Amino acid sequence: xxxxxxxxxxxxxxxxxxxxxxxxxxxxxxxxxxxxxxxxxxxxxxxxxxxxxxxxxxxxxxxxxxxxxxxxxxxxxxxxxxxxxxxxxxxxxxxxxxxxxxxxxxxxxxxxxxxxxxxxxxxxxxxxxxxxxxxxxxxxxxxxxxxxxxxxxxxxxxxx
Numbered sequence: 001x002x003x004x005x006x007x008x009x010x011x012x013x014x015x016x017x018x019x020x021x022x023x024x025x026x027x028x029x030x031x032x033x034x035x036x037x038x039x040x041x042x043x044x045x046x047x048x049x050x051x052x053x054x055x056x057x058x059x060x061x062x063x064x065x066x067x068x069x070x071x072x073x074x075x076x077x078x079x080x081x082x083x084x085x086x087x088x089x090x091x092x093x094x095x096x097x098x099x100x101x102x103x104x105x106x107x108x109x110x111x112x113x114x115x116x117x118x119x120x121x122x123x124x125x126x127x128x129x130x131x132x133x134x135x136x137x138x139x140x141x142x143x144x145x146x147x148x149x150x151x152x153x154x155x156x157x158x159x160x
Contacts, residue, residue, distance in 0.1 A: 001013065001014065001015075001016060001019055001039050001040045001041070001042050002037075002039050002040070002041045002042070003019050003022065003042055003043075003044070004033070004041065004042070004043040004044070005043075005044055006026070006028055006043075006044045006045055006046075013039055019042055022044065023044050026044055028044045028045055028046055029044070029045060029046065029047040029048075030042050030043075030044060031043050031044075031045055031047055031050075066098065068098060068099055068100055069099045069100070070099065070100045070101070070102050070149075071091075071094040071099050071100070071101050071102070072101070072102045072103075072104060073087050073090060073091050073094075073101060073102070073103050073104070074104050074105075074106060075087055075103070075104070075105050075106075075121065075125075076105065076106055076107075076108070076111070077105060077107065077111050077114065077117045077118050077121060078111075079121070084121075084124075084125075087125070088125060088128045088129060091103065091125070091129055091133075091150065092129055092132050092133075095129065095132045095133045095150065095151075095152040096132060096152070098152055099152070100136070100149060100150065100151045100152075101129075101133070101149070101150045101151075102147055102148075102149055103122055103125055103126075103147065103148045103149075103150065104145050104146070104147045105118040105121055105122060105145065105146045105147075106144060106145055107144050107145070107146070108144070112144065115141055115146060118139070118141075118146045119139050119146065122139040122146060122148045123139065125148075126148065126150065129150055131153075132152060132153055133150040133151060133152055133153060134150070134151060134153055135148065135149070135150055136149040136150065136151050137149040
């Protein structure tokens, strides 16, 4: 097997017993780095310290990542102007926080015959949110619901 020292320099190709002896002599662990290579590659390292540093890096990366939630705004085709404006303001607030917004229009009974009203409503919603959002998915009828997704527009000042 090919052996690599703890500092990263190659010690050459040697049998397993000799590699194990060098590891115990240096008071380190013998770790297979690439077992499928010909010959297999092993490295001398302190495996406990390596695992500790790996979990520390993972925690740091997790702390810095931002989880984007999907917020939902529901309406009906017969929504009034003021109620519509309130829904738009809520969606703009969600988008300003960096979340995606799912806008849904629910059709009941005879409203299913007028899905074009719902489509126009969603397009107007997207137009009202255009300065802070882009449309991810076009309005699409799915059973009794017509949905559309909006995500926040990325600018230099709101990238995190």
